[in-house]
Amino acid sequence: MAPAITLAAEAPKLSAANTGFMLICSALVMLMTPGLAFFYGGMVRVKSTLNMLMMSFISLGIVTILWVLYGFSMAFGTDSGSLIGWNSDWVGLGNIGLTELWPGYTIPVFVFLVFQLMFAIITPALISGALADRVKFSAWALFIALWATVVYFPVAHWVWGAGGWAFELGVIDFAGGTAVHINAGAAALGVILVIGKRVGFKKDPMRPHSLPLVMLGAGLLWFGWFGFNAGSWLGNDDGVGALMFVNTQVATAAAMLAWLIYEKIRHGAFTTLGAASGAVAGLVAITPAGGAVTPLGAIAVGAIAGVLCAMAVGLKYKFGYDDSLDVVGVHLVGGVAGSLLIGLFASGKGQSTVEGLFYGGGLTQFWKQCAGVFAVLAYSLIVSAILAFILDKTMGMRVPEDDEIAGIDQAEHAETAYDFSGAGGGSARTAAAAAAVGGAESKKVDA
Template sequence: MSAAALPLQLAAPAELSAGDTAWLLVATALVLLMTPGLALFYGGMVRAKSVLNMIMMSFAAIAVVSVVWFAYGWSLAFGDDAGGGLIGDLGQVFLHGMKPDSLTGTVPSLVFMAFQLTFAIITVALISGAIADRAKFRGWLVFCAAWVTLVYIPVAHWVWGPDGWIKEQLGALDFAGGLVVEINSGAAGLAVALVLGPRLGFKRDPMRPHNLPLVMLGAGLLWFGWFGFNAGSALGANGVAAQSLVNTQAAASTALLGWLLVEKRRDGHATTLGAASGAVAGLVAITPSCGVVDLPGALAIGLCAGVLCSYAVGWKHKFGYDDSLDVVGVHFVGGVVGTVLIGIFAWDGMTGGPRGLVHGGGLDLLGKQVAAVVVCAVFSFVATYAIAKVIDRTIGFRATEDDERAGLDLAVHAETAYDLGSVGAAAHVGGQVRQQVRAEASDEDRQSRKG
């Protein structure tokens, strides 16, 4: 091949690794795929009258967050620290100064930037599950832009950015996003759910998933993409990536089994929804720890997450907050489990230094992990609550009762997911389905999310 055919390769510094770059390109695509997977996962869990709206919330997040990230988000999150480890500078707005041959480690900086973009996208999309069936679409669009700017970007800089204070000053560990993605989105989901209030009929009407095969398909895509999420965070085709991949599979498996065991013992049935939720809980929990623990640690973390999250999804019925699709019960609780247990299972064979309790590390790392969890959770909850309140009191965030009763698919998008020839026919079928659901209301406690 001629030199003219490889201008970037010839221009790039010798430290560029083609293997690392290829792997990170694949990992970036895998993580982006997780958001459509999440859309299907969430879409199957809501009622049929709002499935398209649920899917649209994830797809809209892709577009809004991408524009914000390219404009200034990347610069504020990963630019040079502007002071105190709190936020980056604006030296790279609209990717200013980022050339094709600029490197971050052994990969082009543009690839690393795109990889981090996909993390920001899915973090925002995760929050939508807490407010399913009842949010105005325009309010959601504004929320996406405001939240990624005021909440996600600062936390990302604290944990991963140059001189970020949680990374450099506190010394807490978060390999792939327990703090930045899972706890951040979980605390935010609780805040925005409280601002919008419960769905009409919450605790009274059965609100079962309308399409469990769609849920399982979405969960499978999430599981598949999560290998890019976790192993890609090694930023190279290396042994850390390999161990992270193995740990990811191990934790998802034990979490799935743990959730099903709880269901069987508590309810007498092991469900498909439980299998999907359990796998996701394990994937959530291993996210911060996949690159810092050994295999036994990963197996234990997954099992803990599966068991604890299976109980945590019932908190919304006990305490009265309507976290529609269990963002709090799965992502917040799972993120806390995985982040805190780093202090128990961290292995110096992966970390290169810090060790958890079972490897003779003492309580120091555990204390740092707990402190990081508390700070990120409180910041995310308070900031998100304020953002949601402002949106609700200005342009409005809660859908009208009429729109919510009719279903957001028709009211907002003028479409139906299961149109059998015409909108009228679909509405008629939807009415029959709703009548059947009401007739089965007596078994709500046994069937609804096994909570």
């Protein structure tokens, strides 16, 4: 009998299809940051619109440079103590071959790193919504640089980097419920506890100035999120990316409907702000869970998150913390909900064979999810508060009270979002002038 021959597993080869798909997904995730800017920009008062847009856009500049210099190496380099990565060959990205593949996948390293860069960009931008109306732009820019370095890059390694403690423990975070949303939401809470409330909080009306902008931003986020979620499987050779795409749509729809129903029962109206916020809550919640649950499970995840987040946004009035645009209520609560619900709804038929409680798997995965969720929450909250405290005591985090009242746009950017002096230009202005002349002639005749 001839001896058995063991064939070595064929090494992955570059896939043009997967590479193109991932480049498109990277562009979609990049679009989410301007989408977030519109979403937040419409929710603030007129006098803060430009500042809110800039707080998101500046992250595109700062985090991109840091990622090239050392961020990618810290997040995905060789593990050190399960806490941080490092690869000196990746510093500056000059020693990466153009066709060098990301280990175990069919896409180049450059494609993987640019996809992950877009995640690194939007995460600190998410924090900005909690700080609307009152933070110096220079202080915010420095906070982004420091926070990305000491919080985001290490946490990304914990959750997604080979050797990271959460990765090795088996914590499931398909596309960023822990590393992105809980991380940003906890950071937002830590910073606002340090810098305090807006002038007039709970006294002055602080309604959104442009709900159409909010809806536009929510739509761009929803669109971009398909790249955010489906792209996180780094290809779709086995259908898991397609499952994530479907679950993203399903959970978002369920969360939006659940928020609106809760809102109608609780407050008596279906609001556009509620629809936009509910959709974002669903997107947040399905982000960690979508590769592990069925579409029916996605409905449950979305509906539960929609109600929980709708309830949570009012907690700031009860407990007295000023989360301007509900980053804590939506991103922190939604991220926690989606991450923990994996322990209940994981079907064992998606990204892994892990089963949750409702599929006969017991509570093993639930406790793993708890470990990841609360470790990241505590680390981000504490370190973010320390960074805010240091910046506040050195350069000052807040604008002067007079500037806040008059408008942070003019004080920090020397611009305003809308020029009302020219309102009604063109034909409307000509008609108004003609009417004025006609009125003057009429007065002469009467005289």
